[in-house]
Amino acid sequence: xxxxxxxxxxxxxxxxxxxxxxxxxxxxxxxxxxxxxxxxxxxxxxxxxxxxxxxxxxxxxxxxxxxxxxxxxxxxxxxxxxxxxxxxxxxxxxxxxxxxxxxxxxxxxxxxxxxxxxxxxxxxxxxxxxxxxxxxxxxxxxxxxxxxxxxxxxxxxxxxxxxxxxxxxxxxxxxxxxxxxxxxxxxxxxxxxxxxxxxxxxxxxxxxxxxxxxxxxxxxxxxxxxxxxxxxxxxxxxxxxxxxxxxxxxxxxxxxxx
Amino acid sequence: xxxxxxxxxxxxxxxxxxxxxxxxxxxxxxxxxxxxxxxxxxxxxxxxxxxxxxxxxxxxxxxxxxxxxxxxxxxxxxxxxxxxxxxxxxxxxxxxxxxxxxxxxxxxxxxxxxxxxxxxxxxxxxxxxxxxxxxxxxxxxxxxxxxxxxxxxxxxxxxxxxxxxxxxxxxxxxxxxxxxxxxxxxxxxxxxxxxxxxxxxxxxxxxxxxxxxxxxxxxxxxxxxxxxxxxxxxxxxxxxxxxxxxxxxxxxxxxxxx
DNA sequence: TCAAAAGTGTTGTTGTTACACCCATGA
DNA sequence: TCATGGGTGTAACAACAACACTTTTGA
Numbered sequence: 001x002x003x004x005x006x007x008x009x010x011x012x013x014x015x016x017x018x019x020x021x022x023x024x025x026x027x028x029x030x031x032x033x034x035x036x037x038x039x040x041x042x043x044x045x046x047x048x049x050x051x052x053x054x055x056x057x058x059x060x061x062x063x064x065x066x067x068x069x070x071x072x073x074x075x076x077x078x079x080x081x082x083x084x085x086x087x088x089x090x091x092x093x094x095x096x097x098x099x100x101x102x103x104x105x106x107x108x109x110x111x112x113x114x115x116x117x118x119x120x121x122x123x124x125x126x127x128x129x130x131x132x133x134x135x136x137x138x139x140x141x142x143x144x145x146x147x148x149x150x151x152x153x154x155x156x157x158x159x160x161x162x163x164x165x166x167x168x169x170x171x172x173x174x175x176x177x178x179x180x181x182x183x184x185x186x187x188x189x190x191x192x193x194x195x196x197x198x199x200x201x202x203x204x205x206x207x208x209x210x211x212x213x214x215x216x217x218x219x220x221x222x223x224x225x226x227x228x229x230x231x232x233x234x235x236x237x238x239x240x241x242x243x244x245x246x247x248x249x250x251x252x253x254x255x256x257x258x
Numbered sequence: 259x260x261x262x263x264x265x266x267x268x269x270x271x272x273x274x275x276x277x278x279x280x281x282x283x284x285x286x287x288x289x290x291x292x293x294x295x296x297x298x299x300x301x302x303x304x305x306x307x308x309x310x311x312x313x314x315x316x317x318x319x320x321x322x323x324x325x326x327x328x329x330x331x332x333x334x335x336x337x338x339x340x341x342x343x344x345x346x347x348x349x350x351x352x353x354x355x356x357x358x359x360x361x362x363x364x365x366x367x368x369x370x371x372x373x374x375x376x377x378x379x380x381x382x383x384x385x386x387x388x389x390x391x392x393x394x395x396x397x398x399x400x401x402x403x404x405x406x407x408x409x410x411x412x413x414x415x416x417x418x419x420x421x422x423x424x425x426x427x428x429x430x431x432x433x434x435x436x437x438x439x440x441x442x443x444x445x446x447x448x449x450x451x452x453x454x455x456x457x458x459x460x461x462x463x464x465x466x467x468x469x470x471x472x473x474x475x476x477x478x479x480x481x482x483x484x485x486x487x488x489x490x491x492x493x494x495x496x497x498x499x500x501x502x503x504x505x506x507x508x509x510x511x512x513x514x515x516x
Numbered sequence: 517t518c519a520a521a522a523g524t525g526t527t528g529t530t531g532t533t534a535c536a537c538c539c540a541t542g543a
Numbered sequence: 544t545c546a547t548g549g550g551t552g553t554a555a556c557a558a559c560a561a562c563a564c565t566t567t568t569g570a
Binding site for chain 1: 280321323344347435464516
């Protein structure tokens with residue numbers, strides 16, 4: 001959506017193509033240089049940062065919409081993507097929006113009762129993606145993008161800080177009963193790499209030996225007969241996920257007891 | 259919504275009061291006679307069973323809507339209520355609905371483009387309620403209600419079996435990392451009661467001594483200096499939840515480690 | 517040879533599982 | 544006094560937490 005024609009069509013006829021009152025907001029997590037990062041877009045006019053998102057086509061299954069929106073934005077199709085919450089409580093999600101502001105900021109002609117200004121609930125999805133493979137598309141509404149460290153997210157537009165917080169909380173809870181990493185690490189990775197990933201996500205230290213022991217005992221990862229050369233240091237062994245065990249743990253969860 | 263006037267107003271003017279394309283479906287769990295049950299409504303015309311649900315008012319916060327719908331249906335206001343999923347993938351949630359069927363079944367005049375026949379996504383909420391305090395209201399569309407055992411849910415209308423399955427799965431996963439019972443048991447309860455509740459929800463046996471030990475060790479329940487008289491048997495001690503610990507565990511979760 | 521990072525095992529502690537007999541109650 | 548259900552403890556085993564030194568590498 002970059003040409004003037006496309007934008008006008010979206011603004012004035014979008015209600016014929018998309019469901020109104022509903023949008024999808026995506027919290028896209030990537031991992032890079034031992035930091036957990038989130039992809040944010042800078043909006044034109046508003047001069048602030050927000051989450052990527054989009055609308056659901058009238059006859060499009062909901063999860064297809066979530067995948068499509070991600071694909072359009074990042075050019076990725078194989079990824080972990082999960083619904084985590086519907087946002088419909090904050091004042092921003094209850095009131096109608098202001099067309100005046102929109103006209104000013106984007107310099108577009110638009111009627112007061114345009115579909116974009118109706119009250120809109122947002123379905124939150126979060127994705128775990130391979131940072132290095134992402135190719136971000138901006139569009140008419142967004143002038144640039146940037147990956148932000150999760151510990152340094154600025155105040156965002158709309159209610160998007162709520163969405164980021166909730167996504168992080170969900171991810172941190174979930175990591176205790178589902179394996180994570182398949183989409184955040186290269187196919188072959190070292191113990192220090194996955195160890196650091198988990199420490200980063202949980203934002204706390206994990207004992208190096210115990211951590212490795214646990215993942216191997218659970219059968220989630222296996223050691224390969226290969227090493228990676230990392231310069232003037234001992235070469236770490238490579239590991240890979242054991243696909244069947246990983247999938248099984250995703251399905252059934254890693255559970256504790258009563 | 260019982261008089262003809264109210265029903266007509268709902269059908270023909272509901273789109274002015276409610277958000278279109280969105281509904282709330284509630285899976286209401288109650289516990290009675292050592293069985294976990296779900297409240298289902300029998301629809302007129304369709305001659306089948308479905309979940310209670312409703313729509314979101316245009317300026318109503320989402321969670322207020324979920325509470326209101328439950329209150330209208332069960333007359334309960336203090337309860338555990340939680341979003342668990344948005345349903346928007348099944349064919350029933352993608353296609354538009356048939357007004358012909360509706361006209362036939364309910365004998366109402368209604369236009370083809372009426373709001374009720376638009377594609378509608380459902381936000382699933384589940385509630386845990388005190389079975390004995392529920393006073394169920396039926397309305398024009400529903401002729402009766404019944405509590406059904408979770409192991410014997412019949413084929414339901416629409417995509418409601420999906421919702422029941424997902425709610426149960428969520429409840430069973432959640433019980434491993436959040437305490438449950440505050441809304442399903444009387445304020446004071448016996449060990450056998452809560453033990454049987456957990457066995458029922460998880461649908462598996464739990465060792466009596468170990469179970470009690472765990473809950474007491476976690477500090478979630480405490481023994482009272484009172485007993486309940488249960489006829490020709492030894493009188494069991496009463497227990498109650500330790501509110502602070504319970505709330506804390508709800509917030510922070512009961513977590514295992516890496 | 518040095519600096520930096522990786523690899524590796526043991527022990528004490530805690531939590532989990534498995535298991536069975538006696539007690540209280542009222543009919 | 545009997546039938547029914549409630550209450551209680553221990554021991555073996557498994558999992559977890561805490562902990563530090565040696566090896567590898569190439570600059």
